[in-house]
Amino acid sequence: MNKNFLKAFSFIALAAMMWGCRDKETETPTPVDPKINLIFSHKVGDEEIVQGQFYSRNQGESFSFDMLKYYVSEAALVNTAGDTLYFTGHNLMDAFNPSRKKASGSFPIDDAQMSTFNELIFGVGVSPAFNTSGDQAGDLDPAFGMIWTWSTGYIFMKHEGQFIDSTGATQPLLYHLGTSRAYQRYSMPIAVTLKKDKTYDIHVDFNFAEVYNSPNLITFTDNNVIQSSGSQDIPWINSMTQNMRNAFSVSSIQIK
Amino acid sequence: MKKYSFFVLLMMTMVVASCDRCKDNPQEFQPTPYTLDIPSSLPAMSIPSTNPLTVEGIALGRKLFYDPILSGNNTQSCSNCHVQASGFAEPFQYSTGIDGIQGTRNAMPLINLGYQPNFFWDGGATDMESQALGPVTNPIEMHETWQNAVIELRNHPDYPALFKQAFGIDQITSQYVVRAIAQFERTLISGNSKYDRYAQGLESLTGQEMLGMQVFTDPMKGDCNHCHVLGSTFSDFEYRNTGLDSIPVDEGRFSITWNNADKGKFKTPSLRNIEVTGPYMHDGRFMTLLECVEHYNSGFHYAPNLDANLYTAVKGRMSLEEMEAVVVFMKTLTDHEFLNNPKFGSP
Numbered sequence: 124m125n126k127n128f129l130k131a132f133s134f135i136a137l138a139a140m141m142w143g144c145r146d147k148e149t150e151t152p153t154p155v156d157p158k159i160n161l162i163f164s165h166k167v168g169d170e171e172i173v174q175g176q177f178y179s180r181n182q183g184e185s186f187s188f189d190m191l192k193y194y195v196s197e198a199a200l201v202n203t204a205g206d207t208l209y210f211t212g213h214n215l216m217d218a219f220n221p222s223r224k225k226a227s228g229s230f231p232i233d234d235a236q237m238s239t240f241n242e243l244i245f246g247v248g249v250s251p252a253f254n255t256s257g258d259q260a261g262d263l264d265p266a267f268g269m270i271w272t273w274s275t276g277y278i279f280m281k282h283e284g285q286f287i288d289s290t291g292a293t294q295p296l297l298y299h300l301g302t303s304r305a306y307q308r309y310s311m312p313i314a315v316t317l318k319k320d321k322t323y324d325i326h327v328d329f330n331f332a333e334v335y336n337s338p339n340l341i342t343f344t345d346n347n348v349i350q351s352s353g354s355q356d357i358p359w360i361n362s363m364t365q366n367m368r369n370a371f372s373v374s375s376i377q378i379k
Numbered sequence: 380m381k382k383y384s385f386f387v388l389l390m391m392t393m394v395v396a397s398c399d400r401c402k403d404n405p406q407e408f409q410p411t412p413y414t415l416d417i418p419s420s421l422p423a424m425s426i427p428s429t430n431p432l433t434v435e436g437i438a439l440g441r442k443l444f445y446d447p448i449l450s451g452n453n454t455q456s457c458s459n460c461h462v463q464a465s466g467f468a469e470p471f472q473y474s475t476g477i478d479g480i481q482g483t484r485n486a487m488p489l490i491n492l493g494y495q496p497n498f499f500w501d502g503g504a505t506d507m508e509s510q511a512l513g514p515v516t517n518p519i520e521m522h523e524t525w526q527n528a529v530i531e532l533r534n535h536p537d538y539p540a541l542f543k544q545a546f547g548i549d550q551i552t553s554q555y556v557v558r559a560i561a562q563f564e565r566t567l568i569s570g571n572s573k574y575d576r577y578a579q580g581l582e583s584l585t586g587q588e589m590l591g592m593q594v595f596t597d598p599m600k601g602d603c604n605h606c607h608v609l610g611s612t613f614s615d616f617e618y619r620n621t622g623l624d625s626i627p628v629d630e631g632r633f634s635i636t637w638n639n640a641d642k643g644k645f646k647t648p649s650l651r652n653i654e655v656t657g658p659y660m661h662d663g664r665f666m667t668l669l670e671c672v673e674h675y676n677s678g679f680h681y682a683p684n685l686d687a688n689l690y691t692a693v694k695g696r697m698s699l700e701e702m703e704a705v706v707v708f709m710k711t712l713t714d715h716e717f718l719n720n721p722k723f724g725s726p
Contacts, residue, residue: 258429258508260554265512266525272513274503274635354637 154319159210161198161226161245161325164374165191165218168332174219177287180335184343186286186296188331191218192269193280193300194248194262195226200313201242213249215262215269232317243313243325243373248279248306271301278351279305282331286343296343299350300363307364313373324377333370334363341366408547410435418570420578421611424493430508430558432565435545438726440563443556445725448535449528450477450521457514457560460486463723466652467567472663480519483629485663488656490649490717493565494612500645500661501632502618507564511557525553532556569651569717577711578610584711591708594701601675601697601705605688606647613650613712619686620644622679623660631661642684654710655718668709672702 164171165188167178172188179185198211210228217223226245232238248254249263254276257265269278280300285293315323335341339362349359410433415424426432443449447456460474461467469486476482484500492498497505504510514520515528532538532551542551545559576582584592594601596609607613618632620643627643635641645661659665665674677694679685697705717723 255505256509257512258506258554258557260552264525265553266529268524268526270512272504272509272516273499275505275509353634357637 156229156231157317157319158227158229158322159198159200159317159325160323161195161211161243161327163195163216163218163224163226164326164328166328166330166332168330172218172331175284177285178331180332182340182342183289184286186335186343187284188218188282189285190281190283192216192267194246194269194277196246196248196250196253197308198226198228198243198245200240200315200317201244202238202240207244211245213253213262215267232319238318239316240313242310243327244308244310246306246308247367248301249277250306251303253277254303254306276301276303286347288344294343294347297348297350298363300360301351302360304357305351305360305364307367309367309371311371311373313376315376322379324379326374326376328372328374330370330372334366337366337369339366408543410545410547413437413566415566415568417568418575420570420575421491421568422494424565424568426493426565427506427508430561432562433545435541436559436562437566439541439545440559440561441723442541442726443560444563448531449515449523449556451523451527452477453531455521458725460514460520461489464655464718466490466569466656466718467723468656469663470657472658474520476517476520477522478519482519484661485658487648488652489564489567490569490651490656491612492567495616501635502646503635507561508554508557511560511564512553528556529553567717567723569714571716572651572714573711574708575714585707587704587707588711589708590701591704591706594697594705595708599693599696600701601672602688602692603650603675603705606686607650614647617647618644619647620682620684621675622682622685622689623662623664623674625680625682627682629661640684643682644684650709651712652714652718654713668706669702672697672705676702 166172170178172178172191175187175189177185177187193216194213195211195216196213197209199207199209201207208230210230211226212228214226215223216226253259253263257270257272257275259265263277265272269281270276271278278299278301280298282296282298284296286296288294311327313325315325317323341359341362346359349356351360413432413434413436415426415432417424430436444457444461447453447459449456455477460469462470465488467489472485473481473483474486487500492507497503498507498510499513504513512525515523516525529551532542538551542548542555542559546555548555573582573584577584592609595607596604598605606615606617606619608615618641620627620631624643630642632641632644632646633639653659653668657663657666657668659668659671665671675689675692676697679689679692679694681690
């Protein structure tokens with residue numbers, strides 16, 4: 124009696140153990156939500172910017188980039204039914220750091236929902252709800268140096284470089300854009316249908332010919348160090364945010 | 380029989396070992412909650428839900444407050460400019476940073492900070508945690524970067540374990556450094572001065588102190604009560620232009636709000652421990668309390684944003700005897716228990 128009981132028990136225990144150790148990955152996987160990557164290319168006109176290189180402007184004042192950092196926030200796609208679906212939080216982008224040229228995310232789609240999208244929207248900067256404290260982590264960690272501590276608020280974009288003035292002399296160019304009045308969300312057309320188990324690389328051009336030219340011409344001479352530090356900077360802030368409406372476009376989409 | 384027993388035991392052990400629930404980490408993050416001991420003279424203090432007080436967090440914040448590791452050359456800590464015996468203020472007009480450069484504003488006392496809605500003389504820091512970010516990176520103060528400070532803390536023999544115990548984190552970030560410091564700062568509570576004991580009927584004031592209190596609250600005399608509200612925090616923490624200059628060099632709150640109406644406005648500080656927190660005003664221009672009272676009596680300048688209470692005040696309305704009495708009254712706000720409390724000193 125004891126021997127049979129023990130044999131049965133051993134068999135059951137062994138079976139239970141093997142059930143616990145079964146390879147779960149060989150079961151049919153559930154479909155994964157589409158992964159969306161916003162990949163930024165930073166340009167002056169058609170040229171992708173190279174660190175330290177000068178780019179010309181019609182008005183003279185050719186200029187360069189030693190540093191270009193900015194926040195891309197709360198990116199969303201709008202579908203043909205008008206639903207806005209968000210796929211990122213706040214991402215710190217760095218034009219000269221290969222690991223910081225992409226803002227990624229995902230959202231769930233189902234078969235019943237319209238998964239064809241015709242508009243891409245994202246903010247440049249830190250949205251007002253997040254721009255009221257430096258007690259934050261991830262890409263909003265103050266250790267990135269993208270925050271003002273004397274007046275709590277994030278630096279939305281830093282462009283530091285040089286420009287050539289009318290006498291041919293090289294001058295510093297230091298533009299720090301910020302304060303909540305500078306937060307804008309930018310919209311651009313797109314045509315993409317999202318499917319599960321796919322990854323979408325959405326390539327976006329950020330064109331600095333537009334940022335400094337149109338519709339408000341921003342001249343660097345006598346205006347080359349601006350740190351959003353006072354009311355005298357409001358016209359520049361307004362010009363920048365207005366010009367950026369024309370500065371973004373989707374150049375291509377790769378599906379993997 | 381013995382062979383089978385062993386085999387069964389082995390099987391049971393393996394079943395148990397493959398059970399997920401049994402793999403939980405036995406070492407849980409269990410900080411000790413801490414409730415502030417607030418005297419009856421002060422109101423309840425709101426604590427942000429993102430940074431609850433714990434014994435471990437407060438101890439860590441205290442250690443950081445006194446640690447020069449947060450400065451660029453590891454020579455200066457918060458405590459160098461915020462001195463306990465001075466009510467955690469700076470006993471000199473200006474503080475000197477690690478590069479030997481002086482600032483333009485007097486370092487503020489750290490007393491009852493949890494009642495204040497924002498920080499710095501101009502309210503530029505929106506919360507206590509955000510305020511702590513500033514002095515560490517200011518080139519004329521501690522002149523460090525948060526990136527460097529965090530690396531040094533991560534490589535320190537003691538800090539990683541202390542942050543783990545206080546916050547349950549495996550990697551120190553600036554966020555948790557300022558949270559720890561803020562927790563310690565919230566414990567710096569002062570509410571046991573001679574005035575408090577008088578208000579509770581435990582002690583009496585001298586005749587001169589009583590006269591001073593009378594002048595303090597009389598709207599036709601000191602009218603101090605209007606802004607430095609008697610009792611509790613001894614301030615409403617509003618921003619005001621008190622006529623220190625007809626044209627302010629330091630524009631105060633204006634540099635934060637960009638609102639012209641805020642030019643020359645500075646925070647109304649608390650008068651608790653004012654006897655030891657001088658020099659006085661945002662730029663430490665007054666060395667004595669009598670100079671402050673004299674300023675409000677007749678020295679103030681007419682400026683576009685001058686506070687309405689001063690605009691209508693009659694210059695010279697207080698006698699010397701009355702002004703000296705106000706000074707003596709203000710000295711009843713000194714809380715020696717707070718100033719000497721070893722719990723707030725260097726660990």
